[in-house]
Amino acid sequence: MxxxxxxxxxxxxxxxxxxxxxxxxxxxxxxxxxxxxxxxxxxxxxxxxxxxxxxxxxxxxxxxxxxGLEDTTSYLNLMTSRTESLAHELGDLAATRIRAGEWPWSFFCWPEERPRPVFPSAFRLLAPAASSEQVGVLVQCPACGRYSVNLVSRAHVDVPFVNDREVGVVEHLFGADTGATIEEFHAELWAGSFDARRLALE
Ligand SMILES: [Zn+2]
Ligand SMILES: [Zn+2]
Known part of the structure; x- marks a missing residue:
């Protein structure tokens, strides 16, 4: 839900x-x-x-x-005096924004050196960064299949269509072995190497 x-x-x-x-x-x-x-x-x-x-x-x-595509909430549309589904409205809105080139989520793919649109199902691990409001996200790129770690605001993750203009990117090529990747993720995160490079998402 x-x-x-x-x-x-x-x-x-x-x-x-x-x-x-x-x-x-x-x-x-x-x-x-x-x-x-x-x-x-x-x-x-x-x-x-x-x-x-x-x-x-x-x-x-x-x-x-x-x-909003799964939302079963309905509301009274005052323009038409009819009860309409919120999912329909939100879905239309999301579709319009995606067609206009806005993405609900995006990240910076380090191996490809470019920003990419993404969905939460490509997130593998998340961890709050030490002493900040930011969160480290290990993403498996839907385009190239490789891993990147971005340091982003919570809103960047939590709120669709809210994307940080710049994200922290770990300059490290993570392996395909999930166990090793998880260990590297935590090591890189706590080493504070996120500040190494800020890259624009736009
Ligand atoms: Zn609990
Ligand atoms: Zn990629």
Whole structure:
């Protein structure tokens, strides 16, 4: 479940029951092996109770619900006096912006040395950066399949169509081996090497 008004996903917490979790509080995303239609992602998130819990999201919930396409809320359209679906309105709005060249999410692909549009399903790991409001994101590029780590604001991750003009990019080529990549991600993140280079997304 996704709430477009608070830009948060709904998960279960053993302490608090239902909790609302923004994307920047996700810590790890993994597509479940095997044939699922649509694909299913296992998510681990950092919960307000202090723990980390797992949750499951379909590909649609993960990537499309933030754009309003899964929203079942309806509202009274005062222009037509009819009850209309919010998903329809938000979906139209998102489609218009994408056609105009705006992307809900983007990142800087280090191996390709260029910005790329992306969806949350390409995020692999997230971690808050030490002593700042920023978050480190390990992204697997949908175009070249290689990994990059960007340092971005929380809003860049949490709010569709809000993109930082500049992001921090780790100048490091991560391997294809997931285990090693995770270790390198944490090592690079805590080494503070994010300040190495600021690159424009536009
Ligand atoms: Zn919890
Ligand atoms: Zn790439």
């Amino acid at each position: 996704y709430d477009t008004l608070t830009t948060s996903y709904t998960f279960a917490c053993p302490v608090h029951g239902r909790v609302h979790v923004r994307l920047s509080r996700f810590r790890r995303l993994q597509e479940l092996p095997g044939a699922h239609s649509p694909a299913v992602f296992r998510v681990e998130f950092d919960c307000g109770c202090g723990g980390e819990h797992p949750g499951l999201l379909t590909h649609d919930e993960l990537d499309w619900a933030p754009l």
